[in-house]
Amino acid sequence: MAVAKRTFDVVVVGAGGAGMRAALALSEAGLKVAVLSKVFPTRSHTVAAQGGIAASLGNVNEDNWHWHMYDTVKGSDYLGDQDAIEFMCRAAPEVVYELEHYGMPFDRLDNGKIYQRPFGGHMQDYGKNPVQRACAAADRTGHALLHTLYQRNVQANTNFFVEWMALDLIRDEDGDVLGVVAMEIETSEVMILQARATLFATGGAGRIFAASTNAYINTGDGLGMAARAGIPLEDMEFFQFHPTGVYGAGVLITEGVRGEGGYLVNKDGERFMARYAPNAKDLASRDVVSRAMATEIKEGRGCGKHGDHVLLKLDHLGEDVISHRLPGIREIAKKFAHVDPAREPIPVVPTAHYMMGGIPTNYHGQVVAPYKTGPEEVVQGFYAVGECACVSVHGANRLGCNSLLDLVVFGREAARQIIEDLERNPHHKPLPHDAAERPLARLARLETHKQGESVAEVGAAMRNVMQVHCGVFRFPDLLAEGVQKIREVAERAKNTAIQDQSKVFNTARVEALELDNLIEVAQATMHAAAARQESRGGHARDDFPQRDDDNWLKHSLYFSEGHKLDYKPVRLKPLTVESFPLKARVY
Amino acid sequence: MKFRIYRYNPETDAQPYMQDYELHIEAGDMMLLDAILMLKEQDDSLSLRKSCREGVCGSDAMNINGRNGLACITPLSSLKQPIELRPLPGLPVIRDLIVDMTQFFKQYHSIKPYLVNNDPPPETERLQSPEERKELDGLYECILCACCTTSCPSFWWNPDKFVGPAGLLQAYRFLADSRDQATAERLDNLEDPYRLFRCHTIMNCVDVCPKGLNPTEAIGKIKDMMVKRTV
Ligand SMILES: Cc1cc2nc3c(=O)[nH]c(=O)nc-3n(C[C@H](O)[C@H](O)[C@H](O)COP(=O)(O)OP(=O)(O)OC[C@H]3O[C@@H](n4cnc5c(N)ncnc54)[C@H](O)[C@@H]3O)c2cc1C
Ligand code: SF4
Ligand code: SF4
Ligand code: FES
Numbered sequence: 001m002a003v004a005k006r007t008f009d010v011v012v013v014g015a016g017g018a019g020m021r022a023a024l025a026l027s028e029a030g031l032k033v034a035v036l037s038k039v040f041p042t043r044s045h046t047v048a049a050q051g052g053i054a055a056s057l058g059n060v061n062e063d064n065w066h067w068h069m070y071d072t073v074k075g076s077d078y079l080g081d082q083d084a085i086e087f088m089c090r091a092a093p094e095v096v097y098e099l100e101h102y103g104m105p106f107d108r109l110d111n112g113k114i115y116q117r118p119f120g121g122h123m124q125d126y127g128k129n130p131v132q133r134a135c136a137a138a139d140r141t142g143h144a145l146l147h148t149l150y151q152r153n154v155q156a157n158t159n160f161f162v163e164w165m166a167l168d169l170i171r172d173e174d175g176d177v178l179g180v181v182a183m184e185i186e187t188s189e190v191m192i193l194q195a196r197a198t199l200f201a202t203g204g205a206g207r208i209f210a211a212s213t214n215a216y217i218n219t220g221d222g223l224g225m226a227a228r229a230g231i232p233l234e235d236m237e238f239f240q241f242h243p244t245g246v247y248g249a250g251v252l253i254t255e256g257v258r259g260e261g262g263y264l265v266n267k268d269g270e271r272f273m274a275r276y277a278p279n280a281k282d283l284a285s286r287d288v289v290s291r292a293m294a295t296e297i298k299e300g301r302g303c304g305k306h307g308d309h310v311l312l313k314l315d316h317l318g319e320d321v322i323s324h325r326l327p328g329i330r331e332i333a334k335k336f337a338h339v340d341p342a343r344e345p346i347p348v349v350p351t352a353h354y355m356m357g358g359i360p361t362n363y364h365g366q367v368v369a370p371y372k373t374g375p376e377e378v379v380q381g382f383y384a385v386g387e388c389a390c391v392s393v394h395g396a397n398r399l400g401c402n403s404l405l406d407l408v409v410f411g412r413e414a415a416r417q418i419i420e421d422l423e424r425n426p427h428h429k430p431l432p433h434d435a436a437e438r439p440l441a442r443l444a445r446l447e448t449h450k451q452g453e454s455v456a457e458v459g460a461a462m463r464n465v466m467q468v469h470c471g472v473f474r475f476p477d478l479l480a481e482g483v484q485k486i487r488e489v490a491e492r493a494k495n496t497a498i499q500d501q502s503k504v505f506n507t508a509r510v511e512a513l514e515l516d517n518l519i520e521v522a523q524a525t526m527h528a529a530a531a532r533q534e535s536r537g538g539h540a541r542d543d544f545p546q547r548d549d550d551n552w553l554k555h556s557l558y559f560s561e562g563h564k565l566d567y568k569p570v571r572l573k574p575l576t577v578e579s580f581p582l583k584a585r586v587y
Numbered sequence: 588m589k590f591r592i593y594r595y596n597p598e599t600d601a602q603p604y605m606q607d608y609e610l611h612i613e614a615g616d617m618m619l620l621d622a623i624l625m626l627k628e629q630d631d632s633l634s635l636r637k638s639c640r641e642g643v644c645g646s647d648a649m650n651i652n653g654r655n656g657l658a659c660i661t662p663l664s665s666l667k668q669p670i671e672l673r674p675l676p677g678l679p680v681i682r683d684l685i686v687d688m689t690q691f692f693k694q695y696h697s698i699k700p701y702l703v704n705n706d707p708p709p710e711t712e713r714l715q716s717p718e719e720r721k722e723l724d725g726l727y728e729c730i731l732c733a734c735c736t737t738s739c740p741s742f743w744w745n746p747d748k749f750v751g752p753a754g755l756l757q758a759y760r761f762l763a764d765s766r767d768q769a770t771a772e773r774l775d776n777l778e779d780p781y782r783l784f785r786c787h788t789i790m791n792c793v794d795v796c797p798k799g800l801n802p803t804e805a806i807g808k809i810k811d812m813m814v815k816r817t818v
Contacts, residue, residue, distance in 0.1 A: 040645075103701060331642075502632065
């Protein structure tokens with residue numbers, strides 16, 4: 001089958017915060033750019049981010065990027081790469097000011113400066129006292145950021161391909177990336193988008209879990225495409241469970257609630273975090289709080305009929321703080337928990353939230369993979385930023401508000417790198433003759449396969465396996481079984497069938513294609529988790545409760561083919577300052 | 588639980604039709620979107636947009652028992668049966684509950700939805716007092732779901748000429764921003780018998796906005812600004 005082709009300087013896949021920050025710089029540089037998104041740009045899940053974006057502006061109390069860097073390294077449980085972390089924390093104030101200049105409606109202090117709120121793990125003076133570092137637009141920071149970036153891209157005339165789904169990467173014999181094969185959802189037309197640079201900004205994959213704060217579209221497509229093209233996925237065992245998802249619904253309640261003074265209580269009304277983190281209490285790092293909650297529940301101090309959640313109390317903050325600083329939270333609590341938080345506490349449970357792992361990159365957004373000479377060779381023509389990438393600034397546990405920061409810092413930097421690289425590579429390489437073979441085969445299977453399980457059934461089975469076998473605490477027998485079970489689910493996924501064969505806006509087909517990607521991510525996560533015999537950040541092993549720096553201070557790399565795992569060292573050396581030495585992590 | 592859902596696939600259907608569905612469930616705490624997705628498990632050809640499932644992305648706007656709203660934050664228990672679902676009115680239907688939003692976004696883009704400030708940016712943030720910032724509340728939160736615009740009779744009659752409530756709300760969002768310098772151009776851009784003045788204060792838009800925003804009030808304020816600058 002002949003497939004139509006279009007040629008661009010750059011193809012950006014994803015129009016969330018990361019994709020749009022990069023697209024803006026690329027469009028402004030006058031490059032011919034195509035930005036693909038499965039959904040209209042402002043519907044990307046960045047829109048749901050609530051609490052804030054971290055930057056050491058020091059608008060409320062004294063702060064500097066070195067403290068921010070320390071917190072991030074510590075928060076990462078020392079698995080973060082310190083060169084990338086330095087780069088991000090130093091750039092933070094500048095990118096936040098830039099967003100403000102673009103028109104982002106940040107809340108303000110009386111002196112007219114950007115409002116900043118306390119957040120988990122944000123400390124002054126190398127971990128001593130809480131600091132207000134989270135720059136916020138009420139509890140709708142992601143919405144404000146995403147719409148502002150979209151608006152700026154409208155001004156820059158960015159060329160969006162709205163409701164286009166990238167299906168697979170195009171790689172040639174040298175391993176270079178030459179673009180993507182994509183499908184227009186409205187018409188089912190398949191097209192080759194050839195590019196000298198391909199940037200993935202496809203976001204997270206929270207939908208591998210049954211209980212998740214993520215949107216339906218967060219299906220890890222970028223990771224699936226990379227894995228199928230032979231590129232490894234880094235640190236996939238590290239998945240963040242956010243302490244406060246609404247019990248039953250999964251919808252997020254921002255840590256900003258605790259930043260503003262809310263706290264968690266168990267069934268005895270005890271503020272239990274004081275026992276687990278005497279200093280930071282409810283504002284300890286997320287992995288610490290989630291484990292404390294899981295422990296409370298496991299030991300019989302959970303709330304409700306089934307004792308399976310805890311309560312988030314904020315009624316003492318008063319009407320004013322709640323309606324000004326947390327209006328969206330109130331809306332969510334009323335709708336999804338049927339309580340008015342100004343009067344009653346919100347029932348919450350740890351909920352799958354953020355993927356620390358992803359496509360391995362350096363701090364310029366270039367994808368790096370072991371190839372011929374070492375573990376960090378640049379894959380020519382391929383870049384990744386945002387939640388789908390692993391730079392790694394988040395290591396084993398991401399600090400709140402560092403993701404929005406990651407999006408704009410590395411979105412901007414990747415664009416700069418692309419512009420530089422393209423000057424050196426003015427010509428398109430010829431496409432391999434089988435450029436569209438893999439995606440066409442995937443589509444053909446869905447067309448010819450009339451009998452089989454439904455996508456919904458297999459998807460539910462996958463989410464259930466991940467939830468039971470790879471949760472907040474991980475047990476050896478459950479992990480071993482999980483590896484087996486997720487393999488079985490992957491086999492079942494090869495035999496799904498859809499009834500809808502229409503060419504017009506076929507969402508059944510889209511969901512079937514997404515399932516392929518979810519399965520790649522789920523397998524990577526399960527395999528990497530089963531292999532890592534220590535507890536670090538978001539990965540907590542019941543049988544290996546301690547961090548083990550002698551054996552496990554290293555990044556994992558998962559290869560889809562043969563489910564192989566490899567490891568590479570953590571970059572402990574920052575760019576200009578001294579390394580932060582390894583320490584036990586207490587809050 | 589009974590549903591009647593608008594179905595139309597241009598490949599196979601000469602005409603749209605209403606299809607009846609039934610689910611054997613209790614409404615409980617479920618949202619309408621949850622129920623539609625259960626129906627979609629039975630019939631995967633049933634087509635709609637969805638993403639965040641918490642009312643912030645604006646994907647799943649539809650006409651629910653005659654009123655525009657977001658399926659993901661509409662409690663099932665609040666709805667009379669049979670629950671009748673149709674695509675948003677006034678826009679071309681692509682398939683089932685999915686409409687072509689091109690015209691809606693064209694109008695949004697026409698108001699130049701970005702901050703204009705020609706002074707060189709300072710080293711740090713531009714200052715804005717909490718009071719000035721407060722002017723943006725009730726404006727910037729729009730999720731571009733189109734519930735308002737597609738319930739507005741003036742937009743139905745003149746979708747190519749009347750900006751519509753969502754677009755006008757955003758026009759005012761930038762007029763109201765103390766950092767913006769394009770007030771005159773923005774007002775010129777709307778000074779037209781259709782673009783702004785087709786609003787006859789019917790208030791359908793305010794009534795349906797799932798985020799509780801008030802386009803009519805914003806439109807009134809733009810009209811005031813127009814009047815003020817002519818005197
Ligand atoms: C509820 C919630 C609250 C959060 N709050 C905060 C916070 O306060 N502070 C913070 O720092 N972080 C927060 N986070 C984390 C942060 O919001 C996300 O990590 C971040 O927004 C991800 O941005 P992104 O640009 O990488 O991806 P996304 O915004 O998810 O965008 C992904 C884009 O890729 C596109 N895409 C995906 N697959 C394909 C494909 N196959 N073809 C074409 N396009 C595709 C999508 O359409 C979309 O445009 C929160 C996360 C959640 C879920
Ligand atoms: S008030 Fe104006 S914009 Fe709103 S529905 Fe009525 S005519 Fe339309
Ligand atoms: S004003 Fe309200 S109804 Fe209209 S598009 Fe915005 S959020 Fe939707
Ligand atoms: S799915 Fe996002 S608004 Fe309903």
